[in-house]
Every structure is written in structure tokens, then in C-alpha cells.
Amino acid sequence: MRTWLYLLLAAVLLAAVIPMTGCGEGNVIKIGALLDTSGANSPLGIPEKQTLEMMQKQINDNGGINGKQLKIIIRDTGGVESEAISLATKLIEQDNVVAIIGPTSTGESLAVIDTVNSKGVPLISLAADERITLPVGSSTWVFKTPQTTFMAVQQIYAYIHAQGFGKIAIMTDKKGFGAGGKKDLLGQALHYSLQIVSEQSFNNEDNIWDSYIADIKQSGAEAVVCWGTNPGPANFAKELKKQDIPFFGSHGIANMSFITLAGDAANGVVFPSGKLIVASQLSDSDPQKAMLLNFIADYEAKYGAGTCNTFAGHAYDALTMLKTSLGLAGIADRAKVRDELEKIHDFAGTGGIYNMSPQDHCGLSLGCMIDAKIENGHWVLLP
Numbered sequence: 060m061r062t063w064l065y066l067l068l069a070a071v072l073l074a075a076v077i078p079m080t081g082c083g084e085g086n087v088i089k090i091g092a093l094l095d096t097s098g099a100n101s102p103l104g105i106p107e108k109q110t111l112e113m114m115q116k117q118i119n120d121n122g123g124i125n126g127k128q129l130k131i132i133i134r135d136t137g138g139v140e141s142e143a144i145s146l147a148t149k150l151i152e153q154d155n156v157v158a159i160i161g162p163t164s165t166g167e168s169l170a171v172i173d174t175v176n177s178k179g180v181p182l183i184s185l186a187a188d189e190r191i192t193l194p195v196g197s198s199t200w201v202f203k204t205p206q207t208t209f210m211a212v213q214q215i216y217a218y219i220h221a222q223g224f225g226k227i228a229i230m231t232d233k234k235g236f237g238a239g240g241k242k243d244l245l246g247q248a249l250h251y252s253l254q255i256v257s258e259q260s261f262n263n264e265d266n267i268w269d270s271y272i273a274d275i276k277q278s279g280a281e282a283v284v285c286w287g288t289n290p291g292p293a294n295f296a297k298e299l300k301k302q303d304i305p306f307f308g309s310h311g312i313a314n315m316s317f318i319t320l321a322g323d324a325a326n327g328v329v330f331p332s333g334k335l336i337v338a339s340q341l342s343d344s345d346p347q348k349a350m351l352l353n354f355i356a357d358y359e360a361k362y363g364a365g366t367c368n369t370f371a372g373h374a375y376d377a378l379t380m381l382k383t384s385l386g387l388a389g390i391a392d393r394a395k396v397r398d399e400l401e402k403i404h405d406f407a408g409t410g411g412i413y414n415m416s417p418q419d420h421c422g423l424s425l426g427c428m429i430d431a432k433i434e435n436g437h438w439v440l441l442p
Contacts, residue, residue, distance in 0.1 A: 098138025166235030232287030240286030293320035372409030
């Protein structure tokens with residue numbers, strides 16, 4: 060009888076330990092995803108979700124990861140920071156995921172950092188702001204795939220300066236992505252001989268822009284840089300078009316929803332972007348071109364012509380790096396997966412060539428972005 064009790068106790072203890080080290084269940088590896096598929100950033104979150112669903116099937120149809128099937132548990136945050144925190148906790152404590160992809164937005168990503176750091180779970184954000192991974196010491200478990208806001212500001216400022224503009228106005232969304240953009244737009248202007256003569260912030264749901272435009276006209280600004288994700292920038296672009304003042308955007312408008320919402324006002328808009336949206340226009344010698352064209356073909360075969368965009372690419376990069384790291388780690392151990400993510404080197408993703416390290420959890424460098432111009436509903440690569 061005593062022997063039986065000892066065996067029972069040992070089994071109970073073993074069951075309690077397994078979730079802490081190996082986060083798979085039998086023949087399954089579980090990953091969580093926090094995506095905004097119903098809120099303001101759903102034009103970003105929906106293609107991210109579709110990418111993960113498509114890739115999950117591809118991975119499993121090809122034998123899974125180390126012989127185990129991949130299960131991605133996708134949760135809709137609705138773009139609400141408190142919901143992102145709550146869902147992250149559930150994914151970690153109840154679903155026992157080995158890692159998390161997302162959230163979609165900067166504000167949500169910043170909000171969940173403390174949660175994943177305290178629980179020791181690797182997270183790959185799909186948002187842009189460099190504060191998500193910097194300083195690395197405060198975001199030990201957090202990585203990201205999009206190009207940083209700092210890189211995007213430098214890219215568009217270099218273009219604006221080259222066009223001969225000197226006085227500009229900046230319009231930034233009040234939420235996380237816009238707030239990060241405002242910081243870098245203000246901080247980098249003088250390096251490109253640009254004078255900011257009007258500085259305003261808007262709510263993404265704003266529909267009346269008269270006071271904003273009056274301030275811009277009175278300031279003598281020669282052009283406007285608008286930092287945000289739709290619908291705000293698209294609605295603002297339509298009103299600014301009436302004033303014949305050039306509109307420059309952020310990489311947050313690198314999807315068809317901006318073109319659809321802005322209509323004719325989208326024509327002529329220039330913005331910084333990753334290479335995915337102009338993949339077919341790249342030189343054949345570009346190390347990303349073949350991968351980009353293959354991903355676009357897979358995505359659009361499933362979801363329709365013209366549907367693939369930058370944000371789908373962010374999810375592709377995250378899951379590809381996570382799949383590689385899980386394979387090298389050998390088991391679904393959170394710490395080992397984090398360590399392997401830091402070793403990602405020379406990975407040609409949709410966002411650029413990634414070289415992660417313990418000191419760099421984004422892994423991209425200047426030069427990974429291009430200038431894109433919208434012409435008749437299409438993106439054109441600028442020299």
C-alpha cells in the first residue's frame with residue numbers, strides 16, 4: 060500500500076512539473092496569438108490572423124515541428140490594452156503556450172511587457188515602436204518583427220529633404236503608434252534640415268479636420284507628415300487634398316484600406332514601407348525578392364488577389380522565426396526558445412534581413428525600408 064502511495068505522489072509531482080518546462084501536450088506544441096481582429100486596427104490584425112492560420116496548416120501538412128503538430132490559439136483583443144493583458148495571462152496560465160505572437164498595436168504590446176517578462180514567456184510583437192524592445196534589459200522576453208518607427212521616420216525625412224521641403228507640419232495619432240512617431244518626428248527633424256512649424260495630435264476616429272487644417276495653413280507648412288493607422292490618416296488625407304498641400308504618411312498606411320478609404324486623395328501619397336508591397340518591382344538580385352513573391356503567391360492563392368500586405372508579412376516573419384527556434388530548441392521550453400530567437404542570423408524575412416542578438420531583439424538595420432508612392436490605386440517603388 061505504501062509503495063502505491065509513493066508512486067501516486069510521484070505521478071502527481073511529475074504532472075505539476077511538466078507544464079513549467081515542456082509547454083507541449085502530447086503530440087502538440089501550443090503557441091498563443093494576441094491580435095486585434097475587431098477593433099480599430101482590424102485592417103492589420105485580420106491579415107495577421109489569416110497568415111497564422113495559413114502557415115499553421117502548411118507547417119502541420121509538412122510534418123509539424125520536430126514531429127509535433129502546431130496549434131495556434133488566436134485571441135481577439137479588440138485593440139483594448141487591458142484585454143490584451145488579461146488574454147496574455149490566460150494564454151500563459153490556462154492554455155500553457157510556449158510563446159506568444161502579437162499584439163497587433165504598439166499600445167497593447169507595451170501593456171503586456173510586464174506580464175510576459177514576469178512569467179518568462181517569449182513574445183514576438185507585431186507592432187513598430189522601438190520602445191517595445193528597448194532597452195533590452197527591460198524587455199528580456201520581448202521581440203518584434205516590424206521595422207522600428209525610428210527607421211521609418213529617417214526614411215521619410217530623407218525623402219522629404221531630398222524634395223526640397225523645409226517647413227513641415229506633423230499630425231500624429233494620440234495612441235501608442237502615433238505617440239511613438241511624434242517622439243521620433245520631433246527628435247529627428249533638425250538632422251534633415253526640417254523645421255516643424257505645426258505640431259498637432261488627433262483621435263483616430265476624428266471626422267472633422269477644419270481646425271487642424273486651419274492651423275497648418277496659418278503655419279506656412281509646405282508639407283504634412285501624418286503618423287497613424289486608418290481610418291484617421293485616410294480621412295485626413297481627403298480633407299488635406301482640397302488644400303493642395305503634400306501629404307506624407309507612415310508605414311502604418313501600407314495596406315489597401317488606406318487607398319480604399321482615401322480614394323483619389325491617396326494618389327501621390329509617399330510613405331516608408333517594407334519591400335513586400337513592391338516585391339515584383341525589386342531587382343532580381345535582392346535577397347528578399349524570391350521569398351516575398353513566394354509568400355505573396357501562397358497568401359493570395361488562399362485569400363484573393365491583391366490581399367497580401369505588410370501586416371500579413373509581420374506575422375509571417377514572427378511565426379517563421381518561432382518555428383525555427385522551436386526546432387532548434389528541441390523541446391517546447393520557453394527559456395530555450397527565447398535563447399534560440401536571440402541567435403536568429405541572416406534570416407531574409409518580409410521586413411528585412413534579421414540578425415537578432417541578446418542586445419537587439421528587433422534585428423533589423425537602416426536600409427531595410429523603401430519609399431513607396433501610391434499611383435492610381437497601386438504602390439510604386441521610388442528610387
